[in-house]
Amino acid sequence: AQSVTQLDSQVPVFEEAPVELRCNYSSSVSVYLFWYVQYPNQGLQLLLKYLSGSTLVKGINGFEAEFNKSQTSFHLRKPSVHISDTAEYFCAVSSGGTSYGKLTFGQGTILTVHP
Amino acid sequence: ETGVTQTPRHLVMGMTNKKSLKCEQHLGHNAMYWYKQSAKKPLELMFVYSLEERVENNSVPSRFSPECPNSSHLFLHLHTLQPEDSALYLCASSRWGQALNTEAFFGQGTRLTVV
Numbered sequence: 001a002q003s004v005t006q007l008d009s010q011v012p013v014f015e016e017a018p019v020e021l022r023c024n025y026s027s028s029v030s031v032y033l034f035w036y037v038q039y040p041n042q043g044l045q046l047l048l049k050y051l052s053g054s055t056l057v058k059g060i061n062g063f064e065a066e067f068n069k070s071q072t073s074f075h076l077r078k079p080s081v082h083i084s085d086t087a088e089y090f091c092a093v094s095s096g097g098t099s100y101g102k103l104t105f106g107q108g109t110i111l112t113v114h115p
Numbered sequence: 116e117t118g119v120t121q122t123p124r125h126l127v128m129g130m131t132n133k134k135s136l137k138c139e140q141h142l143g144h145n146a147m148y149w150y151k152q153s154a155k156k157p158l159e160l161m162f163v164y165s166l167e168e169r170v171e172n173n174s175v176p177s178r179f180s181p182e183c184p185n186s187s188h189l190f191l192h193l194h195t196l197q198p199e200d201s202a203l204y205l206c207a208s209s210r211w212g213q214a215l216n217t218e219a220f221f222g223q224g225t226r227l228t229v230v
Contacts, residue, residue, distance in 0.1 A: 043121075046220075092158075099163070099165070100218050105157045
């Protein structure tokens with residue numbers, strides 16, 4: 001069984017400040033990790049993914065995340081946020097195999113960027 | 116045209132009604148998924164179809180009935196729903212198969228309200 005915990009339900013931050021959204025997971029098998037973003041009244045858009053290889057992955061819109069196997073974490077970071085980054089962010093894990101579409105999601109973190 | 120299209124975007128139905136949600140993907144994927152996003156709960160995987168066969172049903176009540184007539188279309192037939200079924204229903208697709216996997220691509224969702 002897998003589970004994902006997003007440690008912060010809401011993160012307020014000022015524009016141009018750095019931000020980190022925290023995600024921890026548990027799984028008994030190899031995992032594949034994803035961050036998705038959801039803007040109001042929209043579906044989910046993939047920000048970045050870790051499948052294998054380098055533990056530091058870069059995504060769209062200047063976001064990056066680091067896979068830490070020993071700490072079972074996959075925290076999302078951005079060095080300088082914009083107002084347009086205001087959205088809800090979801091960390092998700094897949095056991096992979098034949099499908100990366102079977103996902104277990106965290107509860108979500110609402111990022112609010114203030115001017 | 117977007118990769119995964121869901122219709123309708125909004126639906127209000129009474130508890131005795133029968134309605135259907137439609138999802139269409141234009142990405143050449145061979146797996147499709149229904150997810151449910153309720154307020155204050157993590158996204159839940161409901162159904163998985165691979166090559167038009169249902170491969171997973173995550174203990175979803177029988178008042179939800181999926182149908183996948185071909186690899187591009189997925190339906191969710193609804194009947195005698197309860198108010199607690201009100202949620203955002205998200206469709207997703209991906210490529211399924213060893214070494215061919217892709218991440219899940221999501222539609223914009225159908226906001227369902229049961230009155």
